[in-house]
Amino acid sequence: MILTPHEACEPAAVELVDQLWRVLGADVEHMQVEHHDEVLAATSHLPHLLAFGLVDSLAKRSENLEIFRYAAGGFRDFTRIAGSDPLMWHDIFLANREAVLHILDDFRDDLDALRNAVDTQDGHHLLGVFTRARVAREHFSKILARRAYVDAMHNTDLIYLAMPGGKVSGRIRVPGDKSISHRSIMLGSLAEGTTEVEGFLEGEDALATLQAFRDMGVVIEGPHHGRVTIHGVGLHGLQPPPGPLYLGNSGTSMRLLSGLLAAQPFDTTLTGDASLSKRPMNRVAKPLREMGAVIETGPEGRPPLQIKGGQRLTGMDYEMPMASAQVKSCLLLAGLYAAGQTSVTEPAPTRDHTERMLQGFGYPVTVDGNVATVESGHKLSACHIEVPADISSAAFFLVAASIAEGSELVLEHVGINPTRTGVIDILKLMGADIALENQREVGGEPVADLRVRSAKLKGIDIPEDLVPLAIDEFPVLFVAAACAEGRTVLRGAEELRVKESDRIQVMADGLQALGVKAEPTPDGIIIDGGPIGGGEVISHGDHRIAMSFSVASLRASAPIRIHDCANVATSFPNFLGLAAQVGIRVAEEGK
Ligand code: S3P
Numbered sequence: 001m002i003l004t005p006h007e008a009c010e011p012a013a014v015e016l017v018d019q020l021w022r023v024l025g026a027d028v029e030h031m032q033v034e035h036h037d038e039v040l041a042a043t044s045h046l047p048h049l050l051a052f053g054l055v056d057s058l059a060k061r062s063e064n065l066e067i068f069r070y071a072a073g074g075f076r077d078f079t080r081i082a083g084s085d086p087l088m089w090h091d092i093f094l095a096n097r098e099a100v101l102h103i104l105d106d107f108r109d110d111l112d113a114l115r116n117a118v119d120t121q122d123g124h125h126l127l128g129v130f131t132r133a134r135v136a137r138e139h140f141s142k143i144l145a146r147r148a149y150v151d152a153m154h155n156t157d158l159i160y161l162a163m164p165g166g167k168v169s170g171r172i173r174v175p176g177d178k179s180i181s182h183r184s185i186m187l188g189s190l191a192e193g194t195t196e197v198e199g200f201l202e203g204e205d206a207l208a209t210l211q212a213f214r215d216m217g218v219v220i221e222g223p224h225h226g227r228v229t230i231h232g233v234g235l236h237g238l239q240p241p242p243g244p245l246y247l248g249n250s251g252t253s254m255r256l257l258s259g260l261l262a263a264q265p266f267d268t269t270l271t272g273d274a275s276l277s278k279r280p281m282n283r284v285a286k287p288l289r290e291m292g293a294v295i296e297t298g299p300e301g302r303p304p305l306q307i308k309g310g311q312r313l314t315g316m317d318y319e320m321p322m323a324s325a326q327v328k329s330c331l332l333l334a335g336l337y338a339a340g341q342t343s344v345t346e347p348a349p350t351r352d353h354t355e356r357m358l359q360g361f362g363y364p365v366t367v368d369g370n371v372a373t374v375e376s377g378h379k380l381s382a383c384h385i386e387v388p389a390d391i392s393s394a395a396f397f398l399v400a401a402s403i404a405e406g407s408e409l410v411l412e413h414v415g416i417n418p419t420r421t422g423v424i425d426i427l428k429l430m431g432a433d434i435a436l437e438n439q440r441e442v443g444g445e446p447v448a449d450l451r452v453r454s455a456k457l458k459g460i461d462i463p464e465d466l467v468p469l470a471i472d473e474f475p476v477l478f479v480a481a482a483c484a485e486g487r488t489v490l491r492g493a494e495e496l497r498v499k500e501s502d503r504i505q506v507m508a509d510g511l512q513a514l515g516v517k518a519e520p521t522p523d524g525i526i527i528d529g530g531p532i533g534g535g536e537v538i539s540h541g542d543h544r545i546a547m548s549f550s551v552a553s554l555r556a557s558a559p560i561r562i563h564d565c566a567n568v569a570t571s572f573p574n575f576l577g578l579a580a581q582v583g584i585r586v587a588e589e590g591k
Contacts, residue, residue: 048082114129160549162562171412178206180385189218201226212257226387249543251500264307275567284327292314314340319345322495332372386443391414395473408451415446427457459488482530515531515535541566543572546565553585
């Protein structure tokens with residue numbers, strides 16, 4: 001219910017009307033009359049004009065009987081509102097003349113462009129309009145849901161109920177790698193020619209990146225069952241987006257895009273959901289400013305990021321203070337546009353998908369020890385990308401099969417890039433039985449089938465050099481530690497505190513709630529293996545926390561209720577389906 005009180009309205013009367021509607025169950029908003037008329041001209045009045053106009057236009061034609069006889073669902077759906085009250089709509093158009101004319105003129109321009117595209121057989125234009133339109137409705141509902149998420153957390157509390165016990169078995173392929181999926185869209189968009197992607201992760205994070213590039217004028221078809229076709233626009237072909245780029249929960253999108261956008265001729269604003277809005281962005285904003293970028297952050301270096309376009313960037317040598325592939329990739333992407341060379345030195349090896357994929361697109365990158373260097377002036381040429389299954393998603397099942405007695409599971413086609421396999425090394429140090437079968441290289445990335453059998457795990461001191469190589473897998477590794485005999489100690493992992501949640505604290509809280517001895521430290525955690533009970537845990541909107549506690553149920557003595565699980569869809573859309581398939585008894589509560 002939209003109320004549009006005049007200045008002369010008595011506040012108490014407005015409040016009374018407001019309350020009346022709320023008591024009846026309405027969501028009430030207040031708007032200025034002019035604003036209301038502008039918004040409604042677009043969302044209601046224009047569609048009515050089109051429906052009335054289309055039906056009348058067709059009805060006048062001599063073959064009209066034929067047209068109406070064969071009119072199918074599409075015509076019916078589009079013209080349903082032409083059955084509305086003619087007199088009322090006559091009044092509305094006369095009363096809201098200005099705003100309607102404005103939106104109608106804009107629409108007429110767009111319609112002319114479509115006509116022209118049909119006339120000149122410009123399939124690219126048609127595909128652009130159609131692919132954008134198809135996802136736009138869903139995309140905008142997500143942005144609007146963000147408001148609900150911030151305002152009323154309880155509305156979006158998706159609860160998983162995980163029943164205790166069980167074992168896992170079978171052969172599965174988990175969805176595509178998140179890091180590689182993001183990069184395939186970015187580099188495919190900046191390439192010259194058409195890039196085909198297979199195995200793309202249809203999770204919300206990667207889709208946020210995809211939408212951002214659509215918003216910047218790139219025509220992208222799909223995804224359909226993991227297939228995406230990107231019509232690259234070249235390094236200098238992006239267009240200004242119509243508004244802020246909304247990146248949902250995805251830190252990777254925001255950090256990598258900031259490097260790219262700092263070098264564009266237009267301004268951009270990057271925003272995200274409640275969790276992303278708390279994450280540190282100075283780690284990219286500061287070095288980008290040293291290259292000449294103009295970027296403003298929110299308070300304390302948090303999103304939103306306002307990026308001023310039209311700057312001339314200069315390459316530099318940057319020593320990263322933390323081991324972060326996102327920071328490295330951000331600067332290398334900025335380096336594609338910066339005068340001279342851009343080098344990034346990392347304190348410890350981090351995932352190198354950006355370097356590999358740039359090379360796959362024919363862009364020269366030099367990697368010398370811990371230094372990666374690019375220089376501007378080259379171009380990206382479209383290619384074919386096969387995204388392997390995500391080892392970070394496979395990790396949940398590696399731990400599941402390890403801790404549940406009598407399990408044997410094969411995970412197919414998993415990416416085993418050496419900068420990502422820390423989880424396998426750590427689990428093997430703990431005594432896990434994991435075999436890498438059928439090792440091969442696909443599109444510049446090594447892959448294998450992973451066979452895992454249950455094993456008696458023991459607690460270990462996790463070697464610090466493995467931390468960046470398993471950075472996303474610690475929540476589920478903590479579950480493995482809780483099931484191991486003896487003590488597991490993690491140090492040097494303070495980065496875990498600034499992920500989608502503070503993963504040290506949130507996991508410690510959850511494990512303690514289940515009766516496990518878990519003591520957080522500033523840069524890690526100490527976990528004593530022992531029995532796991534049932535109880536309530538809160539994932540704080542962090543996908544990996546929600547999935548980790550689902551896995552813990554295999555060794556729990558009673559059900560585990562896991563709160564705030566909606567974000568599992570950011571990285572692992574079919575987690576519940578695959579979990580059920582292999583024998584983990586977790587489902588949405590009440591389903
Ligand atoms: C990622 C890098 C890592 C990782 C994230 C994905 C990437 O972040 O945690 O999930 O795709 O580059 P940091 O660079 O912050 O360690």
